[in-house]
Amino acid sequence: MSENVLRRLSRVILLAIPLVPAARAQDPWSWPEKPKNLQVLPKDWSGSRLQPVMIGFTRALGVRCPYCHVGEEGKPLSTFDFASDENPNKNRAREMYRMLEDINNHLKNIQPSGDQRVNMWCNTCHRGRPKPMTLEEELGEQYRKSGVEATLDYYADLKQKYYGRGPYDFGENALNNFGYDVMKKDPAGAVQVLRLNAEQFPQSGNVWDSLAEAYMKSGNLTAAKEYYEKALTRDPTDQNAQDMLRKIREPAKK
Ligand code: HEC
Ligand code: HEC
Incomplete structure (x- = not known):
C-alpha cells in the first residue's frame, strides 16, 4: 500500500485512540517492539507503527481484536497470541490488504478527475461492518x-x-x-x-x-x-x- 494511504490511515485512526482496548493497569501487554509475523505490512515495522493500522482495521470493520486474533473478548491482551495465524480472519485480512494494494496500484492507471487521487482503503468498502453487504x-x-x-x-x-x-x-x-x-x-x-x-x-x-x-x-x-x-x-x-x-x-x- 502506498505510504500516502498508510499515512492517511494513521491520521484517521489517531483520532480514534480512545477506542483502543485499554491496556488495563494490571495488564502488562504493550505493542511488541519487534512483531514476529508480518507478511503484508513492512517487516521492520515496530508496534508503534502497527498500532494505528490495527485500530484502523477494527474501526473499518466494526469489530475488536479477537475478530482476527487468537484471544478472548474481555480478557487481558497479554493473554492474546497476536503472532498466531490460527484465526482464519487474520489471513482473510491479509488477502484483503493485498487486494487493496492491487486496487490502489490499478487506480494509478487513471487520471483523477478531481484535484487529488482518491485511494481506497478498508473502510471504503467495509463502512463499519465485517462483511460489506447491501x-x-x-x-x-x-x-x-x-x-x-x-x-x-x-x-x-x-x-x-x-x-x-x-x-x-x-x-x-x-x-x-x-x-x-x-x-x-x-x-x-x-x-x-x-x-x-x-x-x-x-x-x-x-x-x-x-x-x-x-x-x-x-x-x-x-x-x-x-x-x-x-x-x-x-x-x-x-x-x-x-x-x-x-x-x-x-x-x-x-
Ligand atoms: C481485520 C483483522 C484484524 C483486526 C481486527 C486486528 N488485527 Fe492485528 N493483525 C492483523 C493482521 C492481518 C496482522 C498481520 C499483518 C501482516 O501479516 O503483515 C496483524 C498483526 C498484529 C500484530 C503483530 C503480531 C506479530 O508479532 O506478528 C499485533 C501485535 C496485532 N496485530 C495487534 C492487534 C490488536 C491489539 C488489535 C485490536 C486493537 C488488532 N490487532 C486487530 C489483522 C487484524
Ligand atoms: C473492494 C472492497 C473491499 C475492500 C477495499 C476491503 N474488503 Fe474486506 N471484504 C470485502 C468483501 C466483499 C468481503 C466478503 C467476502 C465474502 O465473505 O464473500 C470482505 C470480507 C472481509 C473479511 C472476512 C469477514 C468475514 O466475517 O467473513 C475480513 C476480515 C476483511 N474483509 C478485512 C478487510 C481489511 C482488513 C481490509 C483493508 C486492508 C479490507 N477488508 C478491504 C470487500 C473489501
Whole structure:
C-alpha cells in the first residue's frame, strides 16, 4: 500500500485512540517492539507503527481484536497470541490488504478527475461492518437462515444501530427488493415485508403497488385492489396499477 494511504490511515485512526482496548493497569501487554509475523505490512515495522493500522482495521470493520486474533473478548491482551495465524480472519485480512494494494496500484492507471487521487482503503468498502453487504443482501442472508419474522426483527435492529451512518441505505428500495425475492417462494412472507415498507414510506406509490402485488400473488384480490388503488392516489401515472385494477375488475376478459 502506498505510504500516502498508510499515512492517511494513521491520521484517521489517531483520532480514534480512545477506542483502543485499554491496556488495563494490571495488564502488562504493550505493542511488541519487534512483531514476529508480518507478511503484508513492512517487516521492520515496530508496534508503534502497527498500532494505528490495527485500530484502523477494527474501526473499518466494526469489530475488536479477537475478530482476527487468537484471544478472548474481555480478557487481558497479554493473554492474546497476536503472532498466531490460527484465526482464519487474520489471513482473510491479509488477502484483503493485498487486494487493496492491487486496487490502489490499478487506480494509478487513471487520471483523477478531481484535484487529488482518491485511494481506497478498508473502510471504503467495509463502512463499519465485517462483511460489506447491501441491506438487501444482509436481509437475504438472514432470511435463508431464519425466515421472515426473524429477518424483520433483524431489520429493526440494524436500523436502530446504523440509521444515518455509513453501512446501509435504509431507503425504500432495500425492503422493496428483498420483498420481491421473498415473493418468489413465499407471497405471504412478502406481504409482511412489503407492508412494513409501505408503513415506512407511505407517500411512495411504488411501495403500495408492490404490496398489492404480494397480495395478488397470495390470492387476496380484495386487498390487492385496495392497495393498487392506494398506489394510484400517490402516483396517478402508475400504469401497472391501472392494468392490474382492470384485470381484477374484469377477470373474465383478462
Ligand atoms: C481485520 C483483522 C484484524 C483486526 C481486527 C486486528 N488485527 Fe492485528 N493483525 C492483523 C493482521 C492481518 C496482522 C498481520 C499483518 C501482516 O501479516 O503483515 C496483524 C498483526 C498484529 C500484530 C503483530 C503480531 C506479530 O508479532 O506478528 C499485533 C501485535 C496485532 N496485530 C495487534 C492487534 C490488536 C491489539 C488489535 C485490536 C486493537 C488488532 N490487532 C486487530 C489483522 C487484524
Ligand atoms: C473492494 C472492497 C473491499 C475492500 C477495499 C476491503 N474488503 Fe474486506 N471484504 C470485502 C468483501 C466483499 C468481503 C466478503 C467476502 C465474502 O465473505 O464473500 C470482505 C470480507 C472481509 C473479511 C472476512 C469477514 C468475514 O466475517 O467473513 C475480513 C476480515 C476483511 N474483509 C478485512 C478487510 C481489511 C482488513 C481490509 C483493508 C486492508 C479490507 N477488508 C478491504 C470487500 C473489501
